[in-house]
Amino acid sequence: MGLKRILSLLTVTVLVGTSIVGCSSSNGKDSSGDASGDKVIVDIFQFKVEAKDALEKAAKVYEEKNPNIDINIETVGGGNDYGAALRSKFQSGQEPTIFNIGGPQDVEDWASKLEDLSDQPWVDDAFEGTLGSVTADEGIFGMPFNQEGYGFIYNKEIFEKAGIDPATITSYEALENAVKTLDSKKDELGIEAVFAVPGKEKWVTGLHLLNVALGNEFESGKQAYEAKSLNFTYNKELKELLDLQTDYAFMPDGKKGSINSVDYAMQVEQKYSTGKVAMVQMGNWAYGGIEGVNADIAANSGILPMPLKGVKEDSIPVGVPMYWSINKDESDAEKDAAKDFLNWLYTSDEGKEMIINDFNFIPAFKGYESDELQPKDPLSADVLNYANNGKTAPWVFMGYPSGWGENIVGADIQKYLDGSMSWEDLVKNAQKTWAEERE
Template sequence: MKKWLKGTAAAGAAIVTIGALSACSGGAGDGTTEISFMMWGDGGDTQTAYEDVIAAFEEENPDISVNAEFFNTNDYDNILKTRLSGGAGPDVYGFDLGNIESFVADGFAADLSDGGESYLKKLTPEAAEDSQREGGTYNLPISLSGNGIIYNKALFEKAGITEEPTTYSELLEDAQKLSDSGTIPFAMSAQDNWWPQFIVYYPLAEHGANEELGAEMAAGEATFSDSKPWKESLDIVHELTPYYMPNPVGTSQTAAQSAFLAGQSAMFPATWILSDARDAGLDVGYMNFPTTDGPTDAIWGTYQVRFGVNPNNGDAKLAASQKFLDFFMQDDVYADFLGKVKLFPTTTTVQIGEDVDPLFPDMQQSWEGKQFIAAFSPTDPSIQDALLVGLQNVISGQKTTEQVLADLDLALDQYIANNK
């Protein structure tokens, strides 16, 4: 899924709910306004960080209660869309950028500038610009991260790797060294179709795909099949497949993540594992994910989580939701949250560094001078679905790069036809 987020898959629609069940009306019988909060989560540190904010908010605002639900990543998007479409959507929810066009068109996303001035003015210029989509401020970016590889130093040493690879050729050589030493190089699998995105987006950014290319595609001026960055990136996904988990299509993301945390796999291609890696007692390092043999000033960088607000549950809930976002972005609350999830701020008033994690200065230095690229094609769910299936097909060997690009072009053609 094209979610700039931390996610861990689990079998079934695992749900954790806190707070009282929300009523359909804006308030409860005792005069308390009840709002619902919906986010992806697996019961780990990130979910706990949200729950801590909610508990503090309720303590400071006894007239507002928050009913929070957390769903695993595989099911979250479908559940959110179903509820919003059925008129029972949450008041505050984690926002997938790929849904923003349809959510705005369908009236599922409130313009946060109406009542959210107090927290929106804190955003960095880049985050403020990113919040402006589809003609309004329909999402609030709450965490930022350049993406890269968290690696196990002990496993690198065991394989005789003394320096971090800085080119794609060196990465392939080191992956082979790891494999030869009995270590699974990448904690990557493809049973859960959203997970392989955490390979392909790196070469897409570094090989020249960007939002401008996406705009050209949307305008009918470019295709996937004619795109050199897209072809090269899918080829890299294929080339790295021997270094993924054994039987990658039959292995869940949960199993891949567990292999990394258990010291069986050396590289995890997402920075949000850092908190769990510390809890597991691993000695880890960070490096950018090299997919070229020459210099590049681009990197896949994302706003890991965005909030959206549902405008359809009444004025009282809308006002309470805005109050919750304002509380969330208060400097002390926000800094505490970011420290727990080990992500970087989107505001000018909070700084996160070595006090949160010793790797943070290295990460920031690695991203210095890099242009963060977050989107590589039209942000349409049907195109995204075609990509997710296509990545599984490339990894399983069922389709070639050219066949997957052709499938993506079919989805692109339909998107263009639907938007004429």
């Protein structure tokens, strides 16, 4: 979500189309295009930085097959607030044809702009449960990006040197023991710390880490979305999991509060991908970034569970991070081209090959059963293995009140780390603000 990420901290990339013909449209476009041969302009405004290059490649292939269509791609992510950027985009009058939404809250927030996609051919192929978050009485308003999972990405070589069998880490106690062993052998292993924790990235803490607790309180994002109050039943177990990471984390100035200056790039690329830490909380989407720094470490990485002590200890959260949506206020020509592009990308033979090999996605659709279309990277393979074995917890953070996870809980976790807020006050504020947002 995930969400809300991220090969670099600040990425804004625009793939500009070729010649633009025709009259201006109500949304600030240079052309709406039509069947007479005018260019049809499809503007995509998307969040997934690590999919940027693959998406641009796919767009070029599609344009070659459809020379009357130009696809412009703008990517905003990697530490930026995509939701705020999307709102600004619409307010500026430069409304995209295709954009991203995250779940029930976004369906409500963007209801006036969402095209009903329930008649699209991919709908019948979507895996059970993947469309619930974007389905309402009026229709289906999003197409799943993919399936993703996250947990503790670990360096297999470091674990082997430390004498730790990752297959035995199926409980909080086992994880804690492994962390202490790694910490005791830091010099021998050549690592600076056991973990790198990106305290600066409030989505990592306020969305993903928090989901480990709330994914056991709520059955789905939709149930979370409909909940008027938050019990925060497992907040103590969540605190233990957070403390385990931060007590043994890389601290830039040696103090826990400095964890708040660690961003995604430092966590994944500068520390994990160079072998300076043994583990990071992150998902399979990070593979490309790790591989870009060190292909050997990427190939020797896996995903460990995120154990909630005494609750659910052998699983990882798996879900749909984001959905493609189409702006219903665009011209019919633009909407038709947008629908055709998305359908081609996920259901054509050529598109499927790119989804697996270029995007490194775990598909949310049937039709990828052949051996050639199985995940190639070890992180995605691990996520698929957890899913196939039923060792998963739901993603419910898309059902949080808008901005609550990052701006309230994520910000309060930063205060907890720098010592300016107690955990008890964090819990009380989370419950209070949830109820206020649901009034």
